Structure formats: C-alpha cells, structure tokens
Amino acid sequence: xxxxxxxxxxxxxxxxxxxxxxxxxxxxxxxxxxxxxxxxxxxxxxxxxxxxxxxxxxxxxxxxxxxxxxxxxxxxxxxxxxxxxxxxxxxxxxxxxxxxxxxxxxxxxxxxxxxxxxxxxxxxxxxxxxxxxxxxxxxxxxxxxxxxxxxxxxxxxxxxxxxxxxxxxxxxxxxxxxxxxxxxxxxxxxxxxxxxxxxxxxxxxxxxxxxxxxxxxxxxxxxxxxxxxxxxxxxxx
Amino acid sequence: xxxxxxxxxxxxxxxxxxxxxxxxxxxxxxxxxxxxxxxxxxxxxxxxxxxxxxxxxxxxxxxxxxxxxxxxxxxxxxxxxxxxxxxxxxxxxxxxxxxxxxxxxxxxxxxxxxxxx
Numbered sequence: 001x002x003x004x005x006x007x008x009x010x011x012x013x014x015x016x017x018x019x020x021x022x023x024x025x026x027x028x029x030x031x032x033x034x035x036x037x038x039x040x041x042x043x044x045x046x047x048x049x050x051x052x053x054x055x056x057x058x059x060x061x062x063x064x065x066x067x068x069x070x071x072x073x074x075x076x077x078x079x080x081x082x083x084x085x086x087x088x089x090x091x092x093x094x095x096x097x098x099x100x101x102x103x104x105x106x107x108x109x110x111x112x113x114x115x116x117x118x119x120x121x122x123x124x125x126x127x128x129x130x131x132x133x134x135x136x137x138x139x140x141x142x143x144x145x146x147x148x149x150x151x152x153x154x155x156x157x158x159x160x161x162x163x164x165x166x167x168x169x170x171x172x173x174x175x176x177x178x179x180x181x182x183x184x185x186x187x188x189x190x191x192x193x194x195x196x197x198x199x200x201x202x203x204x205x206x207x208x209x210x211x212x213x214x215x216x217x218x219x220x221x222x223x224x225x226x227x228x229x230x231x232x233x234x235x236x237x
Numbered sequence: 238x239x240x241x242x243x244x245x246x247x248x249x250x251x252x253x254x255x256x257x258x259x260x261x262x263x264x265x266x267x268x269x270x271x272x273x274x275x276x277x278x279x280x281x282x283x284x285x286x287x288x289x290x291x292x293x294x295x296x297x298x299x300x301x302x303x304x305x306x307x308x309x310x311x312x313x314x315x316x317x318x319x320x321x322x323x324x325x326x327x328x329x330x331x332x333x334x335x336x337x338x339x340x341x342x343x344x345x346x347x348x349x350x351x352x353x354x
Binding site: 039058059060061062063065069072073076077080175 | 330334337338339340341342344345
C-alpha cells in the first residue's frame with residue numbers, strides 16, 4: 001500500500017487547524033494510506049494547545065522558522081518515515097481536500113511534482129486579487145524564460161511530490177517564499193511538473209504572509225531567487 | 238600626518254588589541270573569529286609607525302593626504318570583515334534551522350515512544 005503524507009505548516013492557525021484536519025480525515029483513496037503531520041512553527045496563539053487537546057499528529061518546532069523551514073521539516077519527516085508521496089496543504093483552510101486523490105493519481109502516472117492550480121480552469125472561483133494575479137503572471141513569465149516551461153500558478157502551496165523529490169527537499173529547501181524557487185529547481189533538474197485544476201477558497205482567518213510594502217520586496221526577492229536557482233541548479237539528465 | 242593623530246590611532250589600536258586578548262583569555266570569543274580583528278590592529282600599527290611605507294602607499298594609490306589613506310584602508314578592511322561576518326551568520330542560520338527541525342522531529346518521536354511504553 002502506498003503511503004501518503006499531508007504536510008500542514010501552521011503558524012498562528014488556532015481558528016482553522018481543526019477544520020483542516022477534519023477535512024483531511026474525510027479524504028478517502030483506494031489502496032492509499034493517507035497520514036497528516038501538522039508543523040507548528042512556533043505559533044504564539046493556541047495552535048499548540050489545540051493540537052495537544054485533540055491529540056493531533058504534530059511536530060512542535062521550538063522556534064519560528066518561517067514557511068520554508070516548516071515545510072522542510074515535513075519533508076524531512078516524510079523522508080525519515082519513508083513516505084511515497086508528500087502533499088503540502090495550507091493550515092489556513094484555503095485548500096480543498098477533495099482534490100487530494102487527483103494529485104496522488106497524477107503522481108502515480110509518473111509526474112515528479114503535481115501543482116494544484118487556480119488558473120488552469122474556472123473551477124476555482126477564488127483567484128486572488130487583481131494585483132496579486134498580476135504579480136503571479138510576471139513570475140510565471142520569468143520562469144517560462146528561465147526554464148522554457150509555462151506554469152500558471154507558480155505560488156500555489158498545494159502541491160504533491162514523489163519520493164525522489166521528498167529526498168531532495170529534505171536536504172535542500174529555501175527558507176522564505178519557497179514555492180517559485182523550488183519550482184525552478186525542479187524544472188531545471190529536468191523533472192516532470194504537471195498543473196491540475198483545483199478549487200481554492202478565500203482565507204477565512206488570519207492574514208496572508210505577503211501584503212502591503214512586503215509585496216515589492218517579495219517580487220524583487222523571488223525574481224532574484226528564480227534567476228539564481230535557474231543558473232545554479234544542474235540538470236540530472 | 239600629524240603626530241597627535243598617529244599617537245591617538247596607535248593608542249586606540251593598542252587598547253583594542255589588549256581588549257581582544259582579554260576576551261580570548263576570558264573565552265568570550267574564539268581564536269578563529271578574533272584573528273581577523275587582530276590582523277586589523279597589527280596592520281594599522283605597522284602602517285602608523287613606518288612613515289616611509291605609509292607615504293609610498295599614499296602616493297601609489299593617489300591619495301592627497303596620508304590620513305585619508307589610513308581611514309580609507311580602515312574602512313575597506315571593516316567592509317571585508319563585516320561581509321565575512323554576514324557569511325558566518327548565514328551559515329549559522331542554516332545550521333540553527335536544521336537543528337530546530339531535528340529537535341522538533343525528535344520531540345515527536347520521544348512522545349510517541351513514551352506513549353507506547
């Protein structure tokens with residue numbers, strides 16, 4: 001039987017974390033064992049207490065590492081426990097668990113990474129603000145120039161990876177704003193990446209990690225990260 | 238260069254050098270990281286005592302006044318040292334991240350172990 005691990009990074013998600021786990025438990029997939037692991041990234045609210053009270057499966061990081069460090073903890077755990085597939089799933093209930101079987105299916109068809117995308121169909125009514133979409137389009141264009149592959153939802157945190165990538169990410173994963181950066185590394189290594197349509201919801205609680213003045217800094221930093229990743233990553237082929 | 242400025246800078250470098258030594262003996266900094274500061278003091282002192290060397294370098298680099306050359310070189314050396322420190326900092330951060338992750342995973346494993354027994 002195939003073992004799948006859902007990696008749920010959570011930083012101050014006391015209001016949504018239980019809903020996320022409930023949603024996760026509803027997911028059924030034939031011949032697949034789906035586990036989840038919450039990475040409590042040094043939350044300052046009651047996320048940790050809620051995890052203990054409800055006996056959730058969680059890793060409690062002693063201090064805040066940021067999204068990249070938290071997700072990488074999940075990949076390390078998946079690598080040590082020999083999971084076949086790892087799926088990143090946000091702790092703020094933005095992602096719809098109904099698409100997990102689709103992601104697993106596509107990985108089993110031989111893709112190395114499968115990205116749940118808001119933009120490849122009209123399935124997702126929530127498509128983020130116009131400004132943010134504009135930013136994502138620019139990043140998508142830069143990635144197309146750097147790697148020759150067009151990916152639409154480059155910042156999506158809803159993605160599945162196979163065993164080979166779990167090992168790669170367990171050792172090497174960027175600290176902040178990791179999604180576009182890792183995508184370029186994976187493409188440059190000559191691995192197969194597929195985007196499938198998924199539904200995303202608008203976040204109910206908490207704030208996005210990117211807003212206001214940070215967005216300009218985000219664009220500059222991510223653009224640099226993409227270029228550096230494109231130059232420094234060597235192909236496996 | 239004015240003799241008063243030379244004496245002031247030399248006294249400063251000497252006091253700084255002694256302070257570094259004091260910290261090494263008190264084991265507040267490791268020898269590895271103190272060496273670059275030590276080299277900084279020694280080069281400054283050598284330049285300050287040897288007027289001919291100082292004047293040659295001043296002319297060679299195109300400075301009008303020797304004191305400008307001293308300050309400019311000092312500034313460049315500080316840039317190099319602080320960049321080296323940034324490099325150490327980045328490496329440290331990476332190591333701390335790895336340690337934090339492993340501690341988190343170990344804490345979980347420990348809990349599971351106690352749960353089973």
